[in-house]
Amino acid sequence: MGRFQHIQVSSSKGVQTILLNRPEKRNALSPEMIDELEQVLRDSANCDCGVVILTGAGSAFCAGLDMDHLETMKARTVEEHRRDSENMARVLRTLYEFPKPIIAAVNGPAMAGGMGLATLCDFTYAVPEARFGFTEVRVGFVPAIVASFLLRQVGEKRTRELLLSGRILRPDEACRMGLITRIVQPEELLAEAHALAQSLLMNSPEAMHAVKALLISHSRDQIDEEIEDAIAANARQRSSEDFREGVRAFLDHRRPEWPSLHSKV
Numbered sequence: 001m002g003r004f005q006h007i008q009v010s011s012s013k014g015v016q017t018i019l020l021n022r023p024e025k026r027n028a029l030s031p032e033m034i035d036e037l038e039q040v041l042r043d044s045a046n047c048d049c050g051v052v053i054l055t056g057a058g059s060a061f062c063a064g065l066d067m068d069h070l071e072t073m074k075a076r077t078v079e080e081h082r083r084d085s086e087n088m089a090r091v092l093r094t095l096y097e098f099p100k101p102i103i104a105a106v107n108g109p110a111m112a113g114g115m116g117l118a119t120l121c122d123f124t125y126a127v128p129e130a131r132f133g134f135t136e137v138r139v140g141f142v143p144a145i146v147a148s149f150l151l152r153q154v155g156e157k158r159t160r161e162l163l164l165s166g167r168i169l170r171p172d173e174a175c176r177m178g179l180i181t182r183i184v185q186p187e188e189l190l191a192e193a194h195a196l197a198q199s200l201l202m203n204s205p206e207a208m209h210a211v212k213a214l215l216i217s218h219s220r221d222q223i224d225e226e227i228e229d230a231i232a233a234n235a236r237q238r239s240s241e242d243f244r245e246g247v248r249a250f251l252d253h254r255r256p257e258w259p260s261l262h263s264k265v
Contacts, residue, residue, distance in 0.1 A: 026058070
């Protein structure tokens, strides 16, 4: 497998570990990191490993999209915004449709797109200090791509509540919702993830692949349509004044002054 700048890959006893490795940025997703993650996942789907573990370096699992990058996008066209949205959609779709069992070992906060990465895995182990939230509305963004998957995980009422409020979940609440599988102490997180992986390796690879393919087949056509709508909504919102103000306010550590409030007559 090739060398990557923002991701480390290691293998042991039939298990491949993918480490998000931008700890100085809380593993925030830059365009380069998104491209690398998609490539690593595709490589892992075709390698000799039987199970994959996804985790983060440092104190965070993944802070979501890199806000410094988003600030540079103000002058981009709708087409460029759409390409960025398509890239993120491909990563989440690749994760959702991954043919082998995949375990998220959530070592810290998993926010926005980072929460999507964590909760789309088949199993999600999280430390008590982890925090979860689809916080996009706080910066004038739309969590459009994750919405399709979240609807299937928790239902429409919960999805509306989580996406509209942007509130932060503790692991115990996320566990009750079915978004994470188990809460594990930090010093035991990777050991427990590897123990689960070893137990999965005792199962028939063909049967596990068939189970995942069956579940995905039930909703593939509908997800195709929903993701296309989500990409369009995502790209539109990235071109909005509220989004530009939200990103600026986040980086300036101040409260946003939403232009859409002042545009109302």
